[in-house]
Amino acid sequence: MKITIxxxxxxxxxIGGHLxxxxxxxxxxxxxxxxxxxxxxxxxxxxxxxDDIAILCTHTRGPGDQKIHQLAWEAFQAGTTxxxxxxxxxxxxxLLKDAFSGNVxxxxxxxxxxxxxxxxxxxxxxxxxxxTDPGAYNLPFYLAxxxxxxxxxxxxxxxxxQGFKFRIIDVSFTEKTKVIELVAPEELYDIAVLLRDTEKYxxxxxxxxxxxxxxxxxSTQRLHNIAGKYTGKDDxxxxxxxxxxxxxTGEVLAPFNIGHYVAGxxxxxHIGPLMPCRLNATIxxxxxxxxxxxxxxxxxxxxxxxxxxxxxxxxxxxxxTSVAQKASEIRRQGFCGPSMLPISExxxxxxxxxxxxxxxxxxxxD
Ligand code: F6R
Ligand code: MG
Ligand code: MG
Numbered sequence: 001m002k003i004t005i006x007x008x009x010x011x012x013x014x015i016g017g018h019l020x021x022x023x024x025x026x027x028x029x030x031x032x033x034x035x036x037x038x039x040x041x042x043x044x045x046x047x048x049x050x051d052d053i054a055i056l057c058t059h060t061r062g063p064g065d066q067k068i069h070q071l072a073w074e075a076f077q078a079g080t081t082x083x084x085x086x087x088x089x090x091x092x093x094x095l096l097k098d099a100f101s102g103n104v105x106x107x108x109x110x111x112x113x114x115x116x117x118x119x120x121x122x123x124x125x126x127x128x129x130x131x132t133d134p135g136a137y138n139l140p141f142y143l144a145x146x147x148x149x150x151x152x153x154x155x156x157x158x159x160x161x162q163g164f165k166f167r168i169i170d171v172s173f174t175e176k177t178k179v180i181e182l183v184a185p186e187e188l189y190d191i192a193v194l195l196r197d198t199e200k201y202x203x204x205x206x207x208x209x210x211x212x213x214x215x216x217x218x219s220t221q222r223l224h225n226i227a228g229k230y231t232g233k234d235d236x237x238x239x240x241x242x243x244x245x246x247x248x249t250g251e252v253l254a255p256f257n258i259g260h261y262v263a264g265x266x267x268x269x270h271i272g273p274l275m276p277c278r279l280n281a282t283i284x285x286x287x288x289x290x291x292x293x294x295x296x297x298x299x300x301x302x303x304x305x306x307x308x309x310x311x312x313x314x315x316x317x318x319x320x321t322s323v324a325q326k327a328s329e330i331r332r333q334g335f336c337g338p339s340m341l342p343i344s345e346x347x348x349x350x351x352x353x354x355x356x357x358x359x360x361x362x363x364x365x366d
């Protein structure tokens with residue numbers, strides 16, 4: 001059976017700064033979707049990660065469907081009304097345009113979707129990250145899909161021995177979608193050359209080379225490309241199918257134990273380690289650290305089980321402790337050097353304004 005899994009995510013307001021949406025806001029979105037799901041959705045799951053709310057839904061209408069996108073857009077608008085009424089901070093923040101025009105791509109919310117031929121059992125993980133951008137997934141998914149040091153299935157499972165195809169987008173090019181397809185293992189070094197630059201090149205999707213089936217879909221929208229100026233980090237979502245021809249759940253999770261440094265953190269302008277957290281995680285230290293949550297599901301004819309919280313295990317408590325140490329360590333050097341992002345990636349214009357003023361005061365001597 002062909003099933004579409006769609007995730008649409010937005011920040012439409014939160015409590016106490018950019019920490020988490022209110023229960024009333026989440027409830028409003030849940031109610032809105034529940035009332036309109038009949039005849040449109042097979043199933044859905046509403047969750048929050050940091051200050052973002054994600055609507056994950058299953059249906060048979062294919063990716064980019066107008067009705068599905070409109071449903072999410074209107075749900076986020078209804079949420080914005082509640083956010084405004086209760087004085088939540090940043091109400092409607094990610095709804096960058098006034099009118100819906102057929103598809104939420106280009107309007108602010110992040111989208112990851114894939115249409116699949118549902119397997120006998122269809123396990124997948126829904127990842128959501130806050131206070132970071134889509135390049136945050138470059139390293140963990142490279143390691144999970146291309147490196148036998150992390151994914152033992154690449155050498156143990158005949159179903160995976162042909163490797164995977166990566167579709168990588170240049171997100172700095174905004175006129176059209178600029179995309180390249182590279183295959184692992186033959187083109188590993190080329191993949192690495194691109195993925196090292198997480199602000200420019202991001203994985204959009206990954207496919208099994210033995211079956212051609214899609215394994216991964218990631219939201220690649222950049223808010224500042226839409227708004228014409230920097231309006232916040234893009235807080236990316238991802239769908240990852242697991243088991244069988246794809247890496248096992250644990251192989252996909254394994255690279256998240258690095259707590260690798262990503263762009264984001266305070267004011268979307270710093271570098272911080274990505275902390276794997278429990279579902280519905282909130283934000284704290286230095287408006288961070290950047291967090292990622294994972295909800296694993298099984299699915300039958302589009303009907304979802306309850307989520308299994310992939311980072312809710314004693315193992316990840318140890319990792320969170322070491323990631324917290326990494327966060328404190330890089331923060332010790334404040335604004336200096338690699339702890340803050342380059343000017344092109346800063347979320348606020350203050351540095352550029354100051355530099356322009358100071359430029360006039362420089363003097364020149366031989
Ligand atoms: C980062 C983020 C926060 C805010 C910070 C200041 O993406 O959302 O770190 O940048 O809390 O927020 P404003 O400028 O809204 O007061
Ligand atoms: Mg926010
Ligand atoms: Mg956010």
